[in-house]
Amino acid sequence: MTDAARPRTMEEIDALCAARAASPRPDEPYPYAGPLARHVRDGDRRLLRLAYDPAPASLRLWNFLLTEEDRLREARAAGHKLVGAMKDLGTVTVLAYAYPRVTAFYLDGAWWIPCIMEMSEGLLGVASAHGAGEGMCPVRAMLGAFVTRRHFPIPDLLVSSVGAVCDDLSAVAQRLESLGHPILWWEMPARRAPEPGEPAVPLPGGLRAPASQVALVRSELGRVRRALDGLAGHALTDAELAAGIRAANAVRARLDALREIVFTAPACPLPALEHQIAEMLVIHFCSDRDETLRVYDALLDEVRARVAAGTAVLPADAVRVFWVNPVADLRAMNLLEACGGRLCGTEFLFCHALDPLPEGVEPMEALARAALADPMVGPASDRAARIAADARRFGAEAVVVSRIPGASHCAWEGEAIAGAVRDRLGLPVAEIEVPPLTDALAPSIRSRLEALVETARARRRR
Amino acid sequence: MTICAGVDSGSRATKVALLDADGGALLAAGAVDAGLKPEAVASALLDRLLAGCARRRDQVGAIVATGYARHAIGFADAAVTEITCHATGVRRVVPGAATVVEIGGQDAKLLRLAPDGTVQDFAMNDRCAAGTGRFLEVVAARLGVPLEGLGALARAATAPAAISSMCVVFAETEIIGLLAQETPPADIVAGVQKSIASRVAGMAGRRVEAPVVFTGGVALIPGMAEALAEALGTAVATAPDPQMTGALGAAILACRRARPGSGA
Numbered sequence: 001m002t003d004a005a006r007p008r009t010m011e012e013i014d015a016l017c018a019a020r021a022a023s024p025r026p027d028e029p030y031p032y033a034g035p036l037a038r039h040v041r042d043g044d045r046r047l048l049r050l051a052y053d054p055a056p057a058s059l060r061l062w063n064f065l066l067t068e069e070d071r072l073r074e075a076r077a078a079g080h081k082l083v084g085a086m087k088d089l090g091t092v093t094v095l096a097y098a099y100p101r102v103t104a105f106y107l108d109g110a111w112w113i114p115c116i117m118e119m120s121e122g123l124l125g126v127a128s129a130h131g132a133g134e135g136m137c138p139v140r141a142m143l144g145a146f147v148t149r150r151h152f153p154i155p156d157l158l159v160s161s162v163g164a165v166c167d168d169l170s171a172v173a174q175r176l177e178s179l180g181h182p183i184l185w186w187e188m189p190a191r192r193a194p195e196p197g198e199p200a201v202p203l204p205g206g207l208r209a210p211a212s213q214v215a216l217v218r219s220e221l222g223r224v225r226r227a228l229d230g231l232a233g234h235a236l237t238d239a240e241l242a243a244g245i246r247a248a249n250a251v252r253a254r255l256d257a258l259r260e261i262v263f264t265a266p267a268c269p270l271p272a273l274e275h276q277i278a279e280m281l282v283i284h285f286c287s288d289r290d291e292t293l294r295v296y297d298a299l300l301d302e303v304r305a306r307v308a309a310g311t312a313v314l315p316a317d318a319v320r321v322f323w324v325n326p327v328a329d330l331r332a333m334n335l336l337e338a339c340g341g342r343l344c345g346t347e348f349l350f351c352h353a354l355d356p357l358p359e360g361v362e363p364m365e366a367l368a369r370a371a372l373a374d375p376m377v378g379p380a381s382d383r384a385a386r387i388a389a390d391a392r393r394f395g396a397e398a399v400v401v402s403r404i405p406g407a408s409h410c411a412w413e414g415e416a417i418a419g420a421v422r423d424r425l426g427l428p429v430a431e432i433e434v435p436p437l438t439d440a441l442a443p444s445i446r447s448r449l450e451a452l453v454e455t456a457r458a459r460r461r462r
Numbered sequence: 463m464t465i466c467a468g469v470d471s472g473s474r475a476t477k478v479a480l481l482d483a484d485g486g487a488l489l490a491a492g493a494v495d496a497g498l499k500p501e502a503v504a505s506a507l508l509d510r511l512l513a514g515c516a517r518r519r520d521q522v523g524a525i526v527a528t529g530y531a532r533h534a535i536g537f538a539d540a541a542v543t544e545i546t547c548h549a550t551g552v553r554r555v556v557p558g559a560a561t562v563v564e565i566g567g568q569d570a571k572l573l574r575l576a577p578d579g580t581v582q583d584f585a586m587n588d589r590c591a592a593g594t595g596r597f598l599e600v601v602a603a604r605l606g607v608p609l610e611g612l613g614a615l616a617r618a619a620t621a622p623a624a625i626s627s628m629c630v631v632f633a634e635t636e637i638i639g640l641l642a643q644e645t646p647p648a649d650i651v652a653g654v655q656k657s658i659a660s661r662v663a664g665m666a667g668r669r670v671e672a673p674v675v676f677t678g679g680v681a682l683i684p685g686m687a688e689a690l691a692e693a694l695g696t697a698v699a700t701a702p703d704p705q706m707t708g709a710l711g712a713a714i715l716a717c718r719r720a721r722p723g724s725g726a
Contacts, residue, residue: 444569455546
């Protein structure tokens with residue numbers, strides 16, 4: 001590990017930030033480079049317990065993430081229409097950003113509020129009181145945030161997919177609607193393999209689906225498009241949508257390049273925590289698509305420079321770990337590295353938002369195909385196959401399947417994924433459950449991660 | 463002679479094993495209740511065992527700590543997980559072991575071993591204590607039977623009771639209900655043993671390869687190995703001195719640190 005890139009506490013990061021502000025360099029024009037302590041003052045207490053990458057590009061990433069609420073309020077003040085996209089990891093947001101003066105955001109992202117604020121807002125309790133109890137995924141925090149109205153402006157339009165998507169989110173969204181927040185539902189069928197002789201079309205990620213299913217999704221997204229036309233007071237043209245798809249693909253290409261470098265560099269150039277945050281931006285652009293591009297460009301510059309200089313954020317012998325599912329407590333990613341692991345591949349449930357949207361077909365067809373490639377709407381075996389293939393491609397030595405407490409899909413997917421990895425790659429797999437605050441469970445989670453690292457190291461010696 | 467030590471600081475008991483780093487012979491081993499100060503308890507036990515061998519702490523070549531409180535053992539040279547230590551310890555006492563089931567006070571583990579004895583893969587319970595020794599403690603307390611008497615009681619069972627809860631707290635409620643229905647305590651204990659065994663079998667899935675070795679403190683309780691064998695559908699051998707295999711494995715790893723290529 002290189003000292004200049006070693007993880008820092010929040011206080012150390014803010015000291016670096018102050019030093020940079022005192023003598024700014026012309027090549028560091030980062031508009032989001034403020035101290036992290038200001039977010040703690042706003043209640044984001046979890047920041048005090050995390051370890052951070054000291055690169056200015058990473059600080060920009062953090063501040064971009066933590067100022068989304070400000071951007072949304074500014075967008076509304078500037079006359080933008082706000083669209084809340086639910087259970088849609090990278091389709092409706094692409095459509096919405098194709099409109100002038102429309103800003104879309106990802107309401108499911110509220111699931112991190114209990115972690116970031118260390119439960120101080122009581123959002124999960126509020127959600128429980130409104131019928132979304134602890135048997136459900138922590139995404140139910142979104143319901144609490146709607147009730148308290150303290151975390152984001154209430155959107156002008158709520159859109160949610162339903163059907164073969166997340167049961168927990170559907171249940172939470174139904175309770176939300178019962179509180180007087182109307183939702184535009186669009187149907188997502190369970191993706192299936194085409195029957196022999198049945199007309200089929202390719203989907204991103206190497207999948208195929210019956211043409212009839214793609215047509216259904218396209219029709220459903222057409223309803224969303226008409227609703228957005230009405231909201232924006234603007235009939236979106238196919239040319240505008242195609243431009244929006246190209247812009248989204250530019251963002252995805254940057255993230256793809258970042259993943260490739262971070263996962264394959266001999267010495268790890270970016271910590272797992274910052275990498276996870278960076279991946280999440282691709283779903284909804286954190287309410288500013290253009291700044292997302294710039295954040296990615298800065299991160300790419302940093303990791304390329306680190307790789308060229310041989311600068312490592314972790315010891316050289318760190319075990320290469322492929323991580324499945326996002327974690328409700330960000331601290332889990334720090335823990336992986338404290339236990340001797342290094343992120344070398346991810347599948348955070350939105351791999352279809354990493355794949356480029358097709359540009360050689362009509363734009364609505366492209367969106368429909370991308371939506372149907374969602375790993376949650378197909379068989380677990382499809383998802384497991386992609387995870388195994390990516391784990392092989394990135395040279396993983398071990399796999400973590402992180403379960404989300406209460407998330408219904410985790411109950412049946414974990415074993416399918418672990419089985420595929422063991423059978424196809426012979427890699428050790430650890431299944432762990434990560435609640436919104438892991439502090440009390442940290443020794444138990446640590447044991448599993450340390451054992452996984454030890455097992456992978458023993459495998460190296462075999 | 464260089465001595466190496468393994469300390470297994472578990473949730474219920476602290477175990478220490480001393481090995482001759484050159485020849486690998488087990489010199490001493492002991493266990494005490496874990497108490498509230500893991501390092502102090504482990505230190506006192508280590509010193510007592512060393513005194514029994516007429517040795518002092520400064521004659522110990524290396525110490526490896528394992529168990530739940532392994533990171534709290536400040537005098538250890540390294541901390542290694544129970545997964546690695548139990549695998550190492552079991553392979554010493556049962557060289558052909560392919561699968562290890564370890565049930566301790568607060569968790570249960572299933573290890574698949576590679577031909578060279580290292581861990582190939584593992585699974586651990588993480589939902590609840592219903593598949594662990596804690597469950598047996600709760601039952602023993604509820605029935606007013608000493609923990610070590612549960613096995614003998616279970617042998618008298620004629621129809622093991624069905625315990626369906628996934629949670630040890632609710633399982634205790636079930637037990638209260640069974641007692642209210644005058645279910646014989648023997649049937650309740652046998653039902654609990656069966657419940658623990660079935661949870662381990664569920665964790666194992668299709669990944670059980672014989673020979674299977676049972677270790678950890680719960681392996682001391684008569685009847686558990688039989689319940690496991692029935693649930694796994696294969697013979698289960700209990701490791702000799704099963705409570706000590708973690709400490710033994712830690713001591714072997716300590717010897718490898720102190721004397722790479724030693725006989726341990």
